[in-house]
Amino acid sequence: MAAADQLELAAAAELEGVREEIALVRVKLAELAGDPEGDPEVFAKLVETLGKLVAIDFRLSGNAGKGLSENLAAVLRSLGELTDARGG
Numbered sequence: 001m002a003a004a005d006q007l008e009l010a011a012a013a014e015l016e017g018v019r020e021e022i023a024l025v026r027v028k029l030a031e032l033a034g035d036p037e038g039d040p041e042v043f044a045k046l047v048e049t050l051g052k053l054v055a056i057d058f059r060l061s062g063n064a065g066k067g068l069s070e071n072l073a074a075v076l077r078s079l080g081e082l083t084d085a086r087g088g
Contacts, residue, residue: 018056018060019057021053022053022054025046025049025050025053026078028046029043029047029079032046047079050079051072051075054071054072054075058071
């Protein structure tokens, strides 16, 4: 794992709960996006998992429905950037 990824993982590890899981999935997605030989099925499963975790975080935070679509859109935009970087 690259030094930058290790730093991101360390920062993610300091978080608690669902947000920690979100951070870890995002780190893994970024790692896979940079790997031209990465498995697209694993990438797709992680994207699906990330969406579910974001929805769970909103429900747990009491903000269910409030801004969920905007936050999911932001997640999708960041994933679009990752897939563009990957060439997919």
